Amino acid sequence: MMKLKAMYSFLNADLNKIERELEASIQADDPLLNQASLHLLQAGGKRIRPVFVLLGGQFGTYDFECIKHVAVALEFIHMASLVHDDVIDNAKLRRGKETIQSKWGNRFAMYVGDYIFARSLELMANIKNPLAHQILADTIVEVCRGEIEQISDKYRFDQNLRRYLQRIKRKTALLIAASCQLGAVVAGAPESIHRKLYWFGYYVGMSFQITDDILDFIGTEKELGKPAGSDLSQGNVTLPVLYAMEEEALRQSIMQVNEATTASEMKELIERIKQTDAIEKSYELGERYLQKALSILQSLPRNRAWNALYNIAKYIGKRKY
Amino acid sequence: MMKLKAMYSFLNADLNKIERELEASIQADDPLLNQASLHLLQAGGKRIRPVFVLLGGQFGTYDFECIKHVAVALEFIHMASLVHDDVIDNAKLRRGKETIQSKWGNRFAMYVGDYIFARSLELMANIKNPLAHQILADTIVEVCRGEIEQISDKYRFDQNLRRYLQRIKRKTALLIAASCQLGAVVAGAPESIHRKLYWFGYYVGMSFQITDDILDFIGTEKELGKPAGSDLSQGNVTLPVLYAMEEEALRQSIMQVNEATTASEMKELIERIKQTDAIEKSYELGERYLQKALSILQSLPRNRAWNALYNIAKYIGKRKY
Numbered sequence: 062m063m064k065l066k067a068m069y070s071f072l073n074a075d076l077n078k079i080e081r082e083l084e085a086s087i088q089a090d091d092p093l094l095n096q097a098s099l100h101l102l103q104a105g106g107k108r109i110r111p112v113f114v115l116l117g118g119q120f121g122t123y124d125f126e127c128i129k130h131v132a133v134a135l136e137f138i139h140m141a142s143l144v145h146d147d148v149i150d151n152a153k154l155r156r157g158k159e160t161i162q163s164k165w166g167n168r169f170a171m172y173v174g175d176y177i178f179a180r181s182l183e184l185m186a187n188i189k190n191p192l193a194h195q196i197l198a199d200t201i202v203e204v205c206r207g208e209i210e211q212i213s214d215k216y217r218f219d220q221n222l223r224r225y226l227q228r229i230k231r232k233t234a235l236l237i238a239a240s241c242q243l244g245a246v247v248a249g250a251p252e253s254i255h256r257k258l259y260w261f262g263y264y265v266g267m268s269f270q271i272t273d274d275i276l277d278f279i280g281t282e283k284e285l286g287k288p289a290g291s292d293l294s295q296g297n298v299t300l301p302v303l304y305a306m307e308e309e310a311l312r313q314s315i316m317q318v319n320e321a322t323t324a325s326e327m328k329e330l331i332e333r334i335k336q337t338d339a340i341e342k343s344y345e346l347g348e349r350y351l352q353k354a355l356s357i358l359q360s361l362p363r364n365r366a367w368n369a370l371y372n373i374a375k376y377i378g379k380r381k382y
Numbered sequence: 383m384m385k386l387k388a389m390y391s392f393l394n395a396d397l398n399k400i401e402r403e404l405e406a407s408i409q410a411d412d413p414l415l416n417q418a419s420l421h422l423l424q425a426g427g428k429r430i431r432p433v434f435v436l437l438g439g440q441f442g443t444y445d446f447e448c449i450k451h452v453a454v455a456l457e458f459i460h461m462a463s464l465v466h467d468d469v470i471d472n473a474k475l476r477r478g479k480e481t482i483q484s485k486w487g488n489r490f491a492m493y494v495g496d497y498i499f500a501r502s503l504e505l506m507a508n509i510k511n512p513l514a515h516q517i518l519a520d521t522i523v524e525v526c527r528g529e530i531e532q533i534s535d536k537y538r539f540d541q542n543l544r545r546y547l548q549r550i551k552r553k554t555a556l557l558i559a560a561s562c563q564l565g566a567v568v569a570g571a572p573e574s575i576h577r578k579l580y581w582f583g584y585y586v587g588m589s590f591q592i593t594d595d596i597l598d599f600i601g602t603e604k605e606l607g608k609p610a611g612s613d614l615s616q617g618n619v620t621l622p623v624l625y626a627m628e629e630e631a632l633r634q635s636i637m638q639v640n641e642a643t644t645a646s647e648m649k650e651l652i653e654r655i656k657q658t659d660a661i662e663k664s665y666e667l668g669e670r671y672l673q674k675a676l677s678i679l680q681s682l683p684r685n686r687a688w689n690a691l692y693n694i695a696k697y698i699g700k701r702k703y
Contacts, residue, residue: 094530145496149489168470171492172530175466179519179526182503186519191510198500198507205500209415209493 065107068372071365072115075125079111082133086180097161097173101140104158109269110135110240112373113262117244119366120254130184131193131247135240137181142204142236144174149212150295157286193246200239207231215296218316222303226267229274234266241265241370257357261370264354269377271347274299275340278331290331293318300346304339311337344378351378386428389693392686393436396446400432403454407501418482418494422461425479430590431456431561433694434583438565440687441575451505452514452568456561458502463525463557465495470533471616478607514567521560528552536617539637543624547588550595555587562586562691578678582691585675590698592668595620596661599652611652614639621667625660632658665699672699 087098111132118128147160148170154160162170185197210228214220241262245255277292278301292299306312314330354374361367408419432453439449468481469491483491506518531549535541562583566576598613599622613620627633635651675695682688
């Protein structure tokens, strides 16, 4: 399988610069804050949002010195939301590293998230385009709504598919949609183009999150950087769980899950879920979103970014971590 | 003593509209989030930031339909930071009402803060002036820094006056400075005017926070809406504490304060602090900032906003709650 980075090698120099911008922009006076922020950056990540921003920019007049602010800002917003998510989920590990909340406590993690988020606004202040601010502000409100829904929906096993889809839309898909669109918007691409990139990003984002939710069941601890089944044990009801609950016996067992469920009980339950067709059905729904993304791509002009977007979309449905 | 509201009665109609905008803009789909946000709004507050925004707007071309977004956004940023502060301080009461964190828990409070903050960005997206976005973003970064300093400085009795002043600058003064300035900026006032309004707001804000920190010692529980001495018992080292520590015996006692200090021990300590000249010296420093604010005001054009700013500044040093 082709490696992700090979799909947009023409962006490699710029992506290295983005990495250095991330480090430079997160610098703080406070030594503890600095340490925590650097800890987060070093935990890595696919930097998929900056990649989408830079690729979106290829559909207009690509100006790295301008677009870099948007790319870094979107990665920061994503990082800040992960830090707050880990507080909510009481998560100990992310990408194989200790989380901020596990290492320094909930309260400090809250402010690290706030700080990184504030930094993203500072970067966005460099962007003069009012539409870009409008899109970003609307996206952030929706991301916050998604996070609040994730709290209220925890351990609620009576939720339906629609509720799940709305939650992952807000939690993940809209920020990826905004990444694709904002890159094009700040590069001055016409509305007909950036609207399509929005929808491409939205469908890719839905597929991306569904794959994430599947991998949480079928990945190994090494691949995931955290124990398999973490979502369910934290009370997050994801697509494979909803499908698995269509079997009555399994439904009864899943509904017993609560904060006191032990690791060995959870392990057994996850095995039972994997033996149903829930994973397969989840892949099918993810695939449907992916096809929608590819279909939108067909109507976009062919350039080197087009090929990259095509390959990334294909990759996202098949990735292993 | 003149009532605060009487000082800007010409703004009454607009301030009533702001109150309704605050309610309308905070509306959420999620019933629990709605309840929490309304709970916060109903706890009231002086709405001093919206007042400063509208007054700043009088130094340019005042357009309520435009400036209202800034006024509401700044009140939301203030509210969001209070919600996160209450998480940090583990505060049970604010303005005589239960805090979000006490009523619904730390994690939910974290997201309520995030949500209200996101709402403020959505409102600011209505403002097309790039300078306004720059000022706001810079201010938010500083406010976050102030909040982080407040965590790292908790129960640190070895800090000096300079550190205290830097913290209240970031925590309070800069948001009030930005309120005064942003009102003028979006009203298209010239730089010579909005820079002065910034400094006026900065000095008033310093004086405001110093008064707040004094009131925490000398106010009654009824006036404060929370027990007197809350700051010190939460480990927040304020100006009266720093002055009181100049007396060696008191210094030794204050340095013993920690999370386990009982309410009766605290009560006794507060009485001892009140018997020193710490309160008086704090008032004197507050007064010095106030005089600087008034001196800047002298160089601003006289209009009805000028009189209001003069009276508010005078009021702030003398207020009882």
